[in-house]
Amino acid sequence: MESDQKSLTVRFEGDSxxxxxxxxxxxxxxxxxxxxxxxxxxxxxxxxxxxxVTFQARISDAPLLSQGNEPDILVALNxxxxxxxxxxxxxxxLVLHPPFGGRCDEIPAHASVLEVNFKEIAESxxxxxxxxxxxxxxxxxxxxxxxxxxxxxxxxxxxRSKGPDxxxxxxxxxxxxxxxxxxxxxxxxxxxxxxxxxMARMLLxxxxxxxxxxxxxxxxxxxxxxxxxxxxxMEWLAAQLPKVGGLMLQAEDEIASLAMxxxxxxxxxxxxxxxxxxGLSLMIELLGLAGMAELPVVVVDVQRAxxxxxxxxxxxxxxxxxxxxxxxxxxxxxxxxxxxxADCFTQTIRAVxxxxxxxxxxxxxxxxxxxxxxxxxxxxxxxxxxxYEEKFWDPASGPRPFQRYADTEDGMPTPRSVPGIPEGMxxxxxxxxxxxxxxxxxxxxxxxxxxRRLKRMAAIARAFRGTTLAYDVGNGSKLGLMSWGATAxxxxxTLNELEKEGxxxxxxxxxxxxxxxxxxxxxxxxxxxxxxFIPELNATAQFAEMLRAHFTKELxxxxxxxxxxxxxxxxxxxxxxxxEGIFQHLKHHxxxxxxx
Amino acid sequence: MSSTTTMPTSEPSKPSxxxxxxxxRATWCAGCGDYSVLAALDRALIAYGRPEEEITIVSxxxxxxxxxxxxNTYGFHSVHGRALAVATGLKLAxxxxxxxxxxxxxxxxxxGGNHFFHAMRRNVDLTYILMDNQIYGMTKxxxxxxxxxxxKTKSTPYGTFEPPVDPVWAALTMGATFIAQTASHDPNHMxxxxxxxxxxxxxxxxxxxxxxxxxxxxMDREYFKAHSRPVPEDHDPTDYDAALRLxxxxxxxxxxxxxxxxxxxxxxxxxRVGEIREKLHTAAQQKNEIEEIVKEFV
Ligand SMILES: Cc1ncc(C[n+]2csc(CCOP(=O)(O)OP(=O)(O)O)c2C)c(N)n1
Ligand code: SF4
Numbered sequence: 001m002e003s004d005q006k007s008l009t010v011r012f013e014g015d016s017x018x019x020x021x022x023x024x025x026x027x028x029x030x031x032x033x034x035x036x037x038x039x040x041x042x043x044x045x046x047x048x049x050x051x052x053v054t055f056q057a058r059i060s061d062a063p064l065l066s067q068g069n070e071p072d073i074l075v076a077l078n079x080x081x082x083x084x085x086x087x088x089x090x091x092x093x094l095v096l097h098p099p100f101g102g103r104c105d106e107i108p109a110h111a112s113v114l115e116v117n118f119k120e121i122a123e124s125x126x127x128x129x130x131x132x133x134x135x136x137x138x139x140x141x142x143x144x145x146x147x148x149x150x151x152x153x154x155x156x157x158x159x160r161s162k163g164p165d166x167x168x169x170x171x172x173x174x175x176x177x178x179x180x181x182x183x184x185x186x187x188x189x190x191x192x193x194x195x196x197x198x199m200a201r202m203l204l205x206x207x208x209x210x211x212x213x214x215x216x217x218x219x220x221x222x223x224x225x226x227x228x229x230x231x232x233x234m235e236w237l238a239a240q241l242p243k244v245g246g247l248m249l250q251a252e253d254e255i256a257s258l259a260m261x262x263x264x265x266x267x268x269x270x271x272x273x274x275x276x277x278x279g280l281s282l283m284i285e286l287l288g289l290a291g292m293a294e295l296p297v298v299v300v301d302v303q304r305a306x307x308x309x310x311x312x313x314x315x316x317x318x319x320x321x322x323x324x325x326x327x328x329x330x331x332x333x334x335x336x337x338x339x340x341x342a343d344c345f346t347q348t349i350r351a352v353x354x355x356x357x358x359x360x361x362x363x364x365x366x367x368x369x370x371x372x373x374x375x376x377x378x379x380x381x382x383x384x385x386x387x388y389e390e391k392f393w394d395p396a397s398g399p400r401p402f403q404r405y406a407d408t409e410d411g412m413p414t415p416r417s418v419p420g421i422p423e424g425m426x427x428x429x430x431x432x433x434x435x436x437x438x439x440x441x442x443x444x445x446x447x448x449x450x451x452r453r454l455k456r457m458a459a460i461a462r463a464f465r466g467t468t469l470a471y472d473v474g475n476g477s478k479l480g481l482m483s484w485g486a487t488a489x490x491x492x493x494t495l496n497e498l499e500k501e502g503x504x505x506x507x508x509x510x511x512x513x514x515x516x517x518x519x520x521x522x523x524x525x526x527x528x529x530x531x532x533f534i535p536e537l538n539a540t541a542q543f544a545e546m547l548r549a550h551f552t553k554e555l556x557x558x559x560x561x562x563x564x565x566x567x568x569x570x571x572x573x574x575x576x577x578x579x580e581g582i583f584q585h586l587k588h589h590x591x592x593x594x595x596x
Numbered sequence: 597m598s599s600t601t602t603m604p605t606s607e608p609s610k611p612s613x614x615x616x617x618x619x620x621r622a623t624w625c626a627g628c629g630d631y632s633v634l635a636a637l638d639r640a641l642i643a644y645g646r647p648e649e650e651i652t653i654v655s656x657x658x659x660x661x662x663x664x665x666x667x668n669t670y671g672f673h674s675v676h677g678r679a680l681a682v683a684t685g686l687k688l689a690x691x692x693x694x695x696x697x698x699x700x701x702x703x704x705x706x707x708g709g710n711h712f713f714h715a716m717r718r719n720v721d722l723t724y725i726l727m728d729n730q731i732y733g734m735t736k737x738x739x740x741x742x743x744x745x746x747x748k749t750k751s752t753p754y755g756t757f758e759p760p761v762d763p764v765w766a767a768l769t770m771g772a773t774f775i776a777q778t779a780s781h782d783p784n785h786m787x788x789x790x791x792x793x794x795x796x797x798x799x800x801x802x803x804x805x806x807x808x809x810x811x812x813x814x815m816d817r818e819y820f821k822a823h824s825r826p827v828p829e830d831h832d833p834t835d836y837d838a839a840l841r842l843x844x845x846x847x848x849x850x851x852x853x854x855x856x857x858x859x860x861x862x863x864x865x866x867x868r869v870g871e872i873r874e875k876l877h878t879a880a881q882q883k884n885e886i887e888e889i890v891k892e893f894v
Binding site (some may be wrong): 033200201202203204208212215216220221223240242243244245247249251252253255256259260261262263264265266267268269271285286288289293379380382418419420421422423424425426427428429430431438439 | 620647648649650651652654657664665668669670671672673674675678681682683684685686687688689690692693710711713714869872873876877885886887889890893894
């Protein structure tokens with residue numbers, strides 16, 4: 001967070017039948033339209049139906065890095081929501097709830113309470129108690145004085161598909177709630193702040209941003225198999241791809257998904273598939289084929305808590321090692337982990353570009369919290385986006401005879417040929433082959449081809465050198481932090497808070513995880529840091545282990561202690577948890593001088 | 597599309613005659629049934645007449661899956677069992693390319709069984725040539741899903757315990773729109789079936805009884821010849837129920853019916869997608885479509 005940044009965290013909580021998600025979306029969409037930065041997070045305790053649902057929306061006048069800690073305003077639609085949250089409600093917070101027949105004594109004295117009968121408003125204004133969630137959202141918006149017209153538009157869009165009557169009923173509920181809220185605006189005054197500008201921002205989920213990135217990058221064939229939490233990527237593309245002449249095909253399993261993508265890629269079309277850990281496990285065989293045949297393809301893994309079926313709706317970062325090393329034999333590949341919803345868009349475009357530029361498989365490592373969270377991004381300038389278009393071998397001017405796997409000094413691939421190009425016929429596949437693509441097991445050929453695949457990785461690492469790999473902040477500190485994926489921005493927010501307290505921690509938060517960005521990491525490790533915190537959401541510290549394996553020398557020479565902050569409880573880190581991890585270590589291992 | 601091209605009835609004699617065979621010599625065992633399949637496909641392609649760069653042969657792993665290397669077309673020798681999935685992706689991405697898939701019975705029906713099922717029902721415009729030798733050739737003689745009940749192989753020293761799957765029955769019940777069976781001992785028939793399969797718009801499945809002389813010597817050309825009968829003259833392949841009856845009868849009487857078992861004309865998957873695309877396109881705004889699409893998020 002920037003030092004003068006203002007933010008407000010609202011938590012909506014209630015029963016799964018209360019329409020909690022709609023409330024959150026309505027609030028978030030209204031704020032985004034008005035120019036606020038928005039960051040949302042939701043959990044479902046039960047897999048499909050029943051149980052407590054939480055939706056947290058944080059709005060701000062500057063970009064947000066996390067969902068925040070405890071809520072400033074709690075909108076509690078059932079008694080349990082009050083009970084669950086009361087013990088941790090911060091000073092000055094506000095609880096908005098319907099009458100429960102009796103006082104909620106557990107609400108601490110340092111919080112204020114506003115009791116409004118949402119159901120009554122809904123029944124009298126909309127003619128149905130079902131609109132109570134919209135009435136409650138109206139109260140909240142009225143309290144904060146957010147523009148009513150904009151909220152009405154959002155209601156229309158949210159309920160349009162359910163018919164005009166329902167949309168009108170909900171509008172009425174919203175308006176009445178708004179008026180009620182406006183009457184009490186004095187108690188919410190400290191939470192009222194304007195957006196920096198009035199640009200309407202795009203509000204989308206990580207999964208939607210990945211899908212939009214793929215579409216923008218030119219992906220025209222997608223094959224996938226439904227799996228939580230990745231399905232929205234295929235669902236969104238199923239609707240959009242035919243509009244641009246493409247196709248989404250629901251395959252019979254993840255093996256087929258990737259095999260189909262590889263077939264389409266052989267045909268010269270940009271392709272992608274998306275899955276979660278169980279699907280990535282199935283795809284490993286085909287990933288090896290793409291690596292061996294040197295066919296570009298993008299695999300998105302929206303990680304969830306494993307092993308096996310694990311906790312399908314829960315957050316984890318446990319697939320890094322599988323993504324980076326999973327294969328029999330050794331193949332060139334790139335692993336990229338977006339950290340924010342904006343990254344989901346830009347890094348997916350990058351993944352598609354890199355796959356085609358280097359003719360390799362690229363894995364995009366997203367995760368559950370990132371995939372379902374909605375965040376605002378500035379509308380992209382489509383004319384400025386760099387999209388890599390592969391040039392295929394040209395029979396008129398290309399080198400002859402055509403060699404699909406022509407030997408090159410730097411390991412870079414030469415233009416490939418695709419079906420339909422005369423005289424460019426070749427056979428490819430999973431067998432070791434010579435420069436023409438024909439099977440060849442001669443030791444000299446094998447040696448050349450193994451070297452070719454390794455050189456490709458080196459070429460990729462070189463190509464990445466000049467590009468921005470990550471945030472790199474906080475010069476001259478003895479404390480350092482590295483993190484990746486959805487945990488990285490939470491860590492950054494923690495560091496920004498600590499900075500305000502006079503504790504500077506230098507951070508490197510790479511997007512590209514494989515090949516490990518050597519130059520950036522090496523100079524980071526040589527910058528004088530002595531303690532390196534690595535928060536990540538798995539139990540075995542996968543990134544830290546990879547770092548140890550690849551940078552043993554630098555870690556030893558610079559006397560750096562790696563301190564992993566791990567957890568694997570199914571929930572994303574909060575800034576407070578990372579702070580706690582850092583302080584735990586500092587308390588036990590260092591004198592106060594380290595903090596300076 | 598119906599069969600209008602006439603088949604050359606003998607091996608091409610003129611050396612100037614175009615061939616689709618590759619420069620690489622086939623490396624199968626002498627006498628392997630797959631040589632006949634290679635020769636027959638070459639002849640069918642000559643009659644079909646598409647330039648070689650517009651043809652792609654996709655295979656899995658196995659002796660029979662070596663096919664693409666022996667043809668002078670585009671080729672993709674993928675991994676065990678995945679030929680149909682790779683071929684489906686290629687065909688949907690590049691509908692103007694003729695895509696032929698080849699493989700063995702293990703490749704198709706054991707490891708690739710899941711893909712086989714769904715490829716048959718999707719009606720993607722592919723031609724699938726299965727070389728059925730009722731054994732695993734490449735891995736040197738283990739039981740295949742087509743091996744007869746009780747057949748002794750390296751992996752079934754006491755005979756198999758499982759009844760076999762009939763590829764023709766499988767394809768028929770799973771929804772293929774062109775199904776034929778042919779055998780290496782009748783190369784003319786085989787070339788004819790391939791040509792008909794290539795000309796059919798939709799999923800064409802052709803089961804080829806193609807002996808493995810090395811690991812299943814008991815089931816050689818003579819065996820298949822003795823155990824097969826041509827599809828009766830009066831069989832109407834467009835009658836699905838008649839096709840089911842024919843295959844059931846053949847199973848009961850232990851023979852292989854050779855010929856076109858079933859054919860029907862249905863929109864392919866690409867046709868159905870094309871319809872939707874057209875509808876969406878007429879509905880779509882003139883502006884850059886992605887910029888239109890993005891508006892849903894604002
Ligand atoms: C994943 C995997 N499992 C096993 C194998 C080993 N393998 C190669 S070919 C084959 C079976 C070949 O039999 P079939 O498909 O009937 O073809 P044929 O060789 O008889 O033509 C097997 C099991 C493999 N290549 N990959
Ligand atoms: S092992 Fe059998 S199937 Fe393989 S090439 Fe030899 S004869 Fe043909």
